[in-house]
Amino acid sequence: MTRQEIFNRLKGILVLTDDSSRQGIDDLEESASLMTDLGFSSVTMLYMVIAIEEEFGIRFDDNIGAADFETLGDVISYIEKKLA
Amino acid sequence: MKFDTRELFRKYCDGETFDRIVEMDSVSEMWQRCVSEYGGRIAVSDGGAEHTYSELENDAAGFRTLVGAGEPKRVGILSANSYDFVKAYIGTVTSGNCAVTIPAHLDAATVFGCCMMFDIRVLVYQPDLADKLEIVKLKRPDIKLIPADSLCGEKTGIVACGPQTPCSIVFTGGTTGRSKGALLSNGAVMQGTVNGCYGYPDVFFQRYLLVLPLTHVFGLIRNLLTSLYTGSALFICRNNKDMFRDIAVFRPTIMVMVPALAEMALTLSKKFGRNMLGDDLKCIICGAAMVSPFLIREYDKIGVKLLEGYGLTETANLVSGNPESLSKPESVGIPYPNQEFRITGQGELLIRGKNLMDGYVGVPEDGVYDDDGFFKTGDLVRLDDEGFLYITGRIKEIIVLPSGENVSPAEVETYFNAPEFIQDSQVFEDETEDGQRILALEVVPRATELLDMEPAARAGYIKEELEKINRTLPSFWRVSRITVRDSDFERTPAMKIKRYKKF
Numbered sequence: 001m002t003r004q005e006i007f008n009r010l011k012g013i014l015v016l017t018d019d020s021s022r023q024g025i026d027d028l029e030e031s032a033s034l035m036t037d038l039g040f041s042s043v044t045m046l047y048m049v050i051a052i053e054e055e056f057g058i059r060f061d062d063n064i065g066a067a068d069f070e071t072l073g074d075v076i077s078y079i080e081k082k083l084a
Numbered sequence: 085m086k087f088d089t090r091e092l093f094r095k096y097c098d099g100e101t102f103d104r105i106v107e108m109d110s111v112s113e114m115w116q117r118c119v120s121e122y123g124g125r126i127a128v129s130d131g132g133a134e135h136t137y138s139e140l141e142n143d144a145a146g147f148r149t150l151v152g153a154g155e156p157k158r159v160g161i162l163s164a165n166s167y168d169f170v171k172a173y174i175g176t177v178t179s180g181n182c183a184v185t186i187p188a189h190l191d192a193a194t195v196f197g198c199c200m201m202f203d204i205r206v207l208v209y210q211p212d213l214a215d216k217l218e219i220v221k222l223k224r225p226d227i228k229l230i231p232a233d234s235l236c237g238e239k240t241g242i243v244a245c246g247p248q249t250p251c252s253i254v255f256t257g258g259t260t261g262r263s264k265g266a267l268l269s270n271g272a273v274m275q276g277t278v279n280g281c282y283g284y285p286d287v288f289f290q291r292y293l294l295v296l297p298l299t300h301v302f303g304l305i306r307n308l309l310t311s312l313y314t315g316s317a318l319f320i321c322r323n324n325k326d327m328f329r330d331i332a333v334f335r336p337t338i339m340v341m342v343p344a345l346a347e348m349a350l351t352l353s354k355k356f357g358r359n360m361l362g363d364d365l366k367c368i369i370c371g372a373a374m375v376s377p378f379l380i381r382e383y384d385k386i387g388v389k390l391l392e393g394y395g396l397t398e399t400a401n402l403v404s405g406n407p408e409s410l411s412k413p414e415s416v417g418i419p420y421p422n423q424e425f426r427i428t429g430q431g432e433l434l435i436r437g438k439n440l441m442d443g444y445v446g447v448p449e450d451g452v453y454d455d456d457g458f459f460k461t462g463d464l465v466r467l468d469d470e471g472f473l474y475i476t477g478r479i480k481e482i483i484v485l486p487s488g489e490n491v492s493p494a495e496v497e498t499y500f501n502a503p504e505f506i507q508d509s510q511v512f513e514d515e516t517e518d519g520q521r522i523l524a525l526e527v528v529p530r531a532t533e534l535l536d537m538e539p540a541a542r543a544g545y546i547k548e549e550l551e552k553i554n555r556t557l558p559s560f561w562r563v564s565r566i567t568v569r570d571s572d573f574e575r576t577p578a579m580k581i582k583r584y585k586k587f
Binding site for chain 2 (some may be wrong): 013017023035036040042043047048049050051052053062065066067070
């Protein structure tokens with residue numbers, strides 16, 4: 001799976017993080033900060049982790065926390081590594 | 085208004101079930117009944133091991149010996165959710181001691197501060213949190229330290245306690261800002277435990293999944309103690325990211341959740357086209373933050389009752405519960421028995437009753453009670469003609485996040501005020517363009533400390549430095565937006581910052 005394909009599927013997860021679709025989800029870039037650009041809370045982070053595990057069939061390490069991912073790019077890299 | 089509402093709940097279950105719900109004076113009394121009536125049933129399942137009520141009592145009896153059942157004292161429990169936590173808690177409170185449940189995320193200095201503030205004499209700790217005891221060991225070598233996984237062959241029997249015997253000290257943000265401990269008697273804890281039984285068709289012999297921290301009153305009383313009271317089995321989810329895998333294995337029938345988690349489960353169910361909470365789930369108990377009627381209706385569509393309740397740490401959790409959530413989704417329900425309400429002219433709810441705390445520990449209590457001993461909740465309420473309670477607003481400063489976590493803004497601000505180039509800061513709840521509630525931070529720089537920096541570069545530098553601090557905070561304290569102001573905050577005549585109140 002290419003990095004771009006992972007990113008597209010990740011956008012499909014993120015678009016559901018609110019009742020209404022996020023504005024400009026298609027325009028997101030890998031450099032977007034989860035906290036300050038996307039306004040992630042601890043629950044959003046939990047949602048993303050669980051959804052990624054379901055979507056990609058991978059398991060996050062137990063000791064992985066929100067502080068390990070500053071940007072969307074960090075998340076994509078982690079998925080890439082797990083799929084390798 | 086005095087409430088004797090027990091009979092109002094009778095119609096929500098059969099007579100036999102209702103008559104099993106009896107009030108008790110102490111956790112010891114409850115636990116004695118649990119052991120004699122439910123002995124061979126599974127009480128707790130954790131990490132692949134199942135423990136019956138008899139086995140839990142056997143381990144708790146050893147713990148009573150370890151903590152000592154003589155002179156009553158305060159016993160700190162520093163542990164994440166686990167069977168060892170449950171064992172230590174039951175062992176502590178059924179030996180006549182008072183359990184101080186300490187959140188596992190606190191650092192060594194704060195753990196030491198808790199020991200001092202709450203006069204802890206014995207500290208039970210999860211072995212892999214031992215590094216948080218360094219200061220305690222150094223400065224208070226007299227405090228007895230007990231690893232939570234300890235077993236003791238010498239057993240001590242259950243000690244009888246009265247309703248006034250101190251039972252638990254539970255952390256709360258309170259109504260005035262600073263974190264503190266609410267002292268709950270055995271009578272208060274048991275009233276809260278029994279309240280959790282009212283309003284369901286099936287409350288005994290259920291399967292509960294535990295996802296809330298046991299250091300939170302909602303997790304401790306509604307999730308753990310009501311589960312034990314009803315002979316139910318409690319499955320401990322060690323890591324919330326594994327919640328849905330655990331659900332598939334354990335097939336819970338009741339879950340106690342904050343609205344944000346219930347919302348998340350719904351979103352995931354829609355995304356992946358199946359009920360992620362499992363087909364056995366009958367009921368979700370939701371509290372600690374406002375529940376949207378949307379959630380109640382959506383869960384009803386998949387056959388799950390989502391029942392909202394209202395409570396405070398200071399009232400041993402539940403004040404009211406709503407068995408009619410579908411027809412009255414905006415209400416937090418019927419007040420539970422043995423309480424008195426006063427509603428002030430301003431609409432603030434004041435409460436007195438068996439479930440009320442015996443005060444805060446370690447901090448002044450000025451102004452939290454009225455002259456007649458009613459506790460000022462800080463919540464604005466109304467009652468309808470049928471006696472259902474509605475929360476119409478909050479006058480307290482504490483921010484309750486959608487996840488149910490309480491945040492004391494002043495406490496978080498101390499971290500952002502630490503750099504010398506910050507003059508003042510304000511943490512508040514705000515809304516993004518798409519309606520999502522977030523924590524936001526505004527800061528006023530101290531210009532004198534930034535003179536040697538290009539003006540255009542200052543804001544970027546400040547944000548970068550504050551981001552570093554942000555990442556070190558517990559996740560629910562982190563802010564999602566940082567704004568560097570070019571002017572001071574609006575202030576009161578006493579020069580205090582006027583706090584934003586956007587919701």
